[in-house]
Amino acid sequence: MSSSPLLDGERSAELRSRGNGPRVVVGWLVIAAVLAAPAAVIKRRLERATDELVVPRCSEPAVGYLIDLDGTMYMPQGLVEGAQDFFRWLRASGTPYAFLSNTGVKGPLGVQAKFLTPPFRLWEEPVSLRHIHTAAVATAQYLQDNAPNGSRMYVLQGSVSFGHPAKLDSCLRVLRRSARAFGSWQVRTDLSDSEAKEWAAHAGRAPVYVVTCDDGMLMDDAAGDPVTGRKGYTGWDFEVLVRAQWLLQNGGRLVTSAPDARNPFFENGLVLSKLGPGSLHALLLAATYPESADRAIVIGKGGSGGTHYMIDRGIAMLRDQLPPGSPPLDRRRVALVGDTLDTDIKAANLAGIDSVLVTKTGTHTLADLRSYPGVTPGCAVANVGELAMGEGGLG
Numbered sequence: 001m002s003s004s005p006l007l008d009g010e011r012s013a014e015l016r017s018r019g020n021g022p023r024v025v026v027g028w029l030v031i032a033a034v035l036a037a038p039a040a041v042i043k044r045r046l047e048r049a050t051d052e053l054v055v056p057r058c059s060e061p062a063v064g065y066l067i068d069l070d071g072t073m074y075m076p077q078g079l080v081e082g083a084q085d086f087f088r089w090l091r092a093s094g095t096p097y098a099f100l101s102n103t104g105v106k107g108p109l110g111v112q113a114k115f116l117t118p119p120f121r122l123w124e125e126p127v128s129l130r131h132i133h134t135a136a137v138a139t140a141q142y143l144q145d146n147a148p149n150g151s152r153m154y155v156l157q158g159s160v161s162f163g164h165p166a167k168l169d170s171c172l173r174v175l176r177r178s179a180r181a182f183g184s185w186q187v188r189t190d191l192s193d194s195e196a197k198e199w200a201a202h203a204g205r206a207p208v209y210v211v212t213c214d215d216g217m218l219m220d221d222a223a224g225d226p227v228t229g230r231k232g233y234t235g236w237d238f239e240v241l242v243r244a245q246w247l248l249q250n251g252g253r254l255v256t257s258a259p260d261a262r263n264p265f266f267e268n269g270l271v272l273s274k275l276g277p278g279s280l281h282a283l284l285l286a287a288t289y290p291e292s293a294d295r296a297i298v299i300g301k302g303g304s305g306g307t308h309y310m311i312d313r314g315i316a317m318l319r320d321q322l323p324p325g326s327p328p329l330d331r332r333r334v335a336l337v338g339d340t341l342d343t344d345i346k347a348a349n350l351a352g353i354d355s356v357l358v359t360k361t362g363t364h365t366l367a368d369l370r371s372y373p374g375v376t377p378g379c380a381v382a383n384v385g386e387l388a389m390g391e392g393g394l395g
């Protein structure tokens with residue numbers, strides 16, 4: 001069969017096909033690459049692109065900053081990139097600020113000591129205590145406001161040391177320093193089985209509290225139990241949890257310093273986080289449901305007591321820093337800077353203030369937003385150094 005000349009339409013199609021040859025090849029290569037790539041990788045890339053549209057980069061400074069510590073100013077290895085730049089800018093610009101930490105094992109003195117200790121050294125001078133508030137102090141304040149004289153407290157605590165006995169701090173030490181009623185309470189860090197049963201038997205009449213104030217690790221401080229002096233716990237133990245369970249099932253109240261489910265830690269590309277106080281709170285709630293369901297509170301940022309005992313307190317600290325005659329601080333233009341969606345950003349949303357998510361130094365990234373529906377950062381930066389804006393800043 002002889003070949004026939006191409007009709008106009010067929011010819012132009014052939015010409016288009018020849019002219020598009022390289023593009024067609026590239027197109028097929030792209031499709032092949034897409035098919036070859038793991039679906040999860042493609043999904044993550046598409047989701048990341050979507051997230052970056054949802055949360056804007058921060059472009060305007062706030063009128064004051066409430067600043068998280070772990071994952072925001074430092075990690076277990078030391079200060080994060082940009083921490084010193086941000087702090088220098090806060091001081092130079094006169095912007096009110098307060099460090100607002102969910103730590104349950106140290107008060108402002110402990111944070112101040114940490115900021116002087118390499119590799120966490122932030123400034124050549126101590127950070128003023130007027131700029132530091134912690135969940136340990138907030139827990140003490142909650143108990144001061146709510147626990148009557150004579151209350152019994154089973155304190156499951158953590159402690160921390162910075163290489164020198166004088167720099168040791170613990171939840172118990174914070175309670176002793178911060179709660180005026182401390183001397184009227186029966187505070188124990190180590191109960192025997194028989195003591196726990198006796199407390200449980202009277203929990204309906206004499207108020208009993210189980211206070212878990214730790215950063216995940218249970219560790220008694222050097223002073224031991226306030227009554228017996230016995231060296232207390234060095235880790236979570238089944239018997240410790242069971243004694244707390246007995247108290248909570250028989251009328252005791254559960255007070256936990258912070259809702260953090262974990263403490264972020266990364267090493268060689270692995271996520272090696274450790275349990276946080278929120279995970280242990282959840283465990284105790286599950287073990288005592290339904291008895292303790294209406295008698296439990298979490299104090300730190302993101303907890304049920306967080307707005308009053310952390311955010312409102314932090315904003316009061318910012319107001320105290322304003323020069324005389326300054327216009328009133330607009331609460332809605334105060335920003336909480338943090339790395340964790342379900343503590344920092346949730347707390348800001350609950351309190352009606354602005355928020356900044358740091359995405360490269362702590363627990364969460366923008367890709368985690370879909371796991372926390374309803375939690376919305378006002379804007380995002382890679383690290384706190386990017387918040388040093390305008391005069392004297394980097395941005």
Ligand SMILES: [Mg+2]
Pocket residue numbers: 068069070071072338339340362
């Ligand atoms: Mg944090």
